[in-house]
Amino acid sequence: MNATTLRPPAIDLAVSTVIFALRRHPESGLPTVWLPLVRRVSDPFDGRWALPGGWADPAETLDDTAARKLRETTRLEPSYLEQLYCFGEVDRSPSGRVVSVVYWALVRADEAARALEGENVRWFAADELPDLAFDHNAIVDYALWRLRTKVEYARIAHAFLGETFTLAQLREVYEAVLQRPLDPANFRRQAEATRGIVRTDEVVTGGRHRPPRLYRYDPDLADPGASPLATTA
């Protein structure tokens, strides 16, 4: 954006996304953070797992490119999408200079189940990843850090759940992300006071215990953790 150099040099601009969803861990049975990866089918890093993404499109906003690529490679519709960071080390890619604008997304459990899984798309537990292509391991680690810090002060947990949810479900989200148990009684009060949710008149019957009330996220309540650039997706 300086005028002295009239033409900028060639740097390839990529857009990738770290997609998070919750799944029960096959061993522990507890809900944990999972993410889908795609297998690379050409060099560099042919055959290695990598974050879904692609080249930036001159006709599209970076946000739109992230959302589109996410749809195209995994068929997922994210309930939350936010820019994470722009990675610009010189030696990130052996094929040349690539700068990656990375996004992170949250999808609901039911939505995540719909994701096409196959030879070249597979879900992994976020803390049991293989060696990924490029610097993608470090990127996922950073995205996990952002998820874990942001869930404590911003209203994003509901993005893992459906339209309505019980407080136990919401608490499970926090427990999965923060990796520690939370007191149900205290969580209830805190959630009702500051998590931007409202009670509905419905309850869930069928469990062999008192039927829990359903809650709904209220987007009108001010979010103390919302940034001025929030996409409100």
Added chain:
Amino acid sequence: MNATTLRPPAIDLAVSTVIFALRRHPESGLPTVWLPLVRRVSDPFDGRWALPGGWADPAETLDDTAARKLRETTRLEPSYLEQLYCFGEVDRSPSGRVVSVVYWALVRADEAARALEGENVRWFAADELPDLAFDHNAIVDYALWRLRTKVEYARIAHAFLGETFTLAQLREVYEAVLQRPLDPANFRRQAEATRGIVRTDEVVTGGRHRPPRLYRYDPDLADPGASPLATTA
């Protein structure tokens, strides 16, 4: 970073920086947030004020480009430098598709005084800016929001000050950034407990009151607000 498209399309990648320093406001006399802008000398937006920056260099890390451009245009050496956001709207620049990786920096008051100021570089009070080139007004607003939110939980305020400082000086930084007065007594306790500073044995004499003790920032103390990607500059 997808392999289906072999060659990415041409998008110009720029790097700009929002530089913050504290100066006394000429009217109120209170310390306030200021930033240097550079006047554009060619189209688009010829003659308008803009953030210092330039095109990304294929041989340099984005961080390095930000630091170098900052030095070249203002002669300033930042005591804090962090990536802010990557702006990628399609119509940001009338000259074509430009994606800007924007950084924000803090410089010390003595350092800021050294900055070359002239026909094409001038300092402005952060909340009294003229109409800037491109979307730079919105970018500065976002950077200000980040500064104001981050100063509350991370240890960055000392980056506005010299090697040693009194608690009154540190408090002035917080008051300037947060735009509200703070209780000196409570600030002292909070600062000594959680702001990562240590007492020195020196005091400042010369004022017509009790000589205040000097403190020093201690980088070894864990910063609760530090990100895993922190540049520790």
Added chain:
DNA sequence: CCAAAAGTGTTCGTACTACACCCATGC
């Protein structure tokens, strides 16, 4: 002594924690 800012003590209210206890359902 006085003014001014440094620095200490104390009270109050709020908010989080731990945990006891009651409620409503399926079996």
Added chain:
DNA sequence: GCATGGGTGTAGTACGAACACTTTTGG
């Protein structure tokens, strides 16, 4: 009834806000 989780009450603790008060300098 009994097991199970939903939901309420409450005491203990930590921390920030407000503000009175003491200390140490220059004039």
